[in-house]
Amino acid sequence: xxxxxxxxxxxLKRCNHLLSHKLQxxxxxxxxxSQSRPYSTEKITKSPLEANILRILHNKIEYQSDxxxxxxxxxxxxxxxxxxxxxxxxxxxxxxxxNGEEIKLEVTMFDGYETVxxxxxxxxxxxxxxxxxxxVDISKNDRDGDSLEFVCSAxxxxxxxxxxxxxxxxxxxxxTSRPYMGPDFRSLSDELRKRLKDYxxxxxxxxxxxxxxHEYMMNKDKIELIQWFAKLKSxxxx
Numbered sequence: 750x751x752x753x754x755x756x757x758x759x760x761l762k763r764c765n766h767l768l769s770h771k772l773q774x775x776x777x778x779x780x781x782x783s784q785s786r787p788y789s790t791e792k793i794t795k796s797p798l799e800a801n802i803l804r805i806l807h808n809k810i811e812y813q814s815d816x817x818x819x820x821x822x823x824x825x826x827x828x829x830x831x832x833x834x835x836x837x838x839x840x841x842x843x844x845x846x847x848n849g850e851e852i853k854l855e856v857t858m859f860d861g862y863e864t865v866x867x868x869x870x871x872x873x874x875x876x877x878x879x880x881x882x883x884x885v886d887i888s889k890n891d892r893d894g895d896s897l898e899f900v901c902s903a904x905x906x907x908x909x910x911x912x913x914x915x916x917x918x919x920x921x922x923x924x925t926s927r928p929y930m931g932p933d934f935r936s937l938s939d940e941l942r943k944r945l946k947d948y949x950x951x952x953x954x955x956x957x958x959x960x961x962x963h964e965y966m967m968n969k970d971k972i973e974l975i976q977w978f979a980k981l982k983s984x985x986x987x
Contacts, residue, residue, distance in 0.1 A: 793981050800983055803974075806982040810975055819971035826961050827953050829854070833969070836976065840969070846952050853955070855884040856903070858966050858973075878905055885954055888914075894918055899949060903959040910934045910946060 795803065823834050830851075832841040861880035863980040868876075881903040888896035900912040914930045934942065951954065 783914070790934060802985055803982060806978050806985070810978045810982070813971065813975050813978070817971075819968050822968060822972070823961075823965060826958070826965075829953065829958075831965070833885070836973070840965075844953060849890055850952070851888050851890075852952055852954070853886040853888075855886070856962055856966075858970060879963065880904065881959075883908070883962070885949065886891045887952070888918065901949075901954070905960045905963045906960065907956045908949075908954065908959040910949070911944075913945065936958075 776836035800970065822831070824831050826842070828846075829842040829844045829845075832843065834840050838858045840856050842856065844852045846852055858881070859879045860882050862877050864875045865878055866876070867874040883901040883903045885901060886896055887899075888894070894917075895915045896918050898914050898916055898980070899910055900914075902909040902911055911934055912930055913926050913934065916928055934945075937945075
């Protein structure tokens with residue numbers, strides 16, 4: 750009996766050796782075939798112009814990513830929840846006030862600027878202040894009613910109200926009819942302007958928010974630029 754067991758073990762060992770050799774041969778063959786495929790199946794060679802474009806885009810992406818790279822966008826600010834819009838030129842922020850009001854902010858990326866005199870001793874130089882447009886929508890819990898809209902300018906260090914108007918809502922959706930926009934905010938009395946600014950301040954729409962928006966949009970601008978370079982590079986590579 751032990752004789753047959755030894756024979757069976759030798760036979761099994763020989764079979765395993767043959768199987769191992771066969772697998773190694775198949776692997777080597779597969780590798781050889783893959784290396785000998787016709788050139789037409791390889792990556793298509795780009796023209797000198799396309800290759801130059803790809804090189805420039807690669808360098809742009811690398812430079813933007815290595816020098817002051819963007820960070821992860823903020824998801825909250827104070828009582829507001831931030832809803833970014835990747836690939837778009839705006840974002841949304843939402844908050845609630847006193848459990849009876851819903852506050853929604855529609856914020857653009859930088860959409861303008863003004864030149865100002867540089868502070869300090871060198872008053873002959875000029876500096877640039879970027880502008881962000883901000884729409885503040887304040888609505889009550891009732892789905893049918895008015896919502897109060899503030900059109901604002903967000904500067905690097907302050908928030909300015911430009912217009913105030915009322916929108917009629919039906920089933921929670923603002924009417925598409927064009928409302929009366931009201932007078933220019935600057936034409937209102939000093940007292941009313943101050944009270945309306947206090948009204949927004951109480952709801953967290955203030956100069957501090959404006960500073961946050963500029964920091965956020967500066968970062969978003971970097972993110973969108975890198976993504977734009979990457980998408981353009983991907984298209985040319987196809």
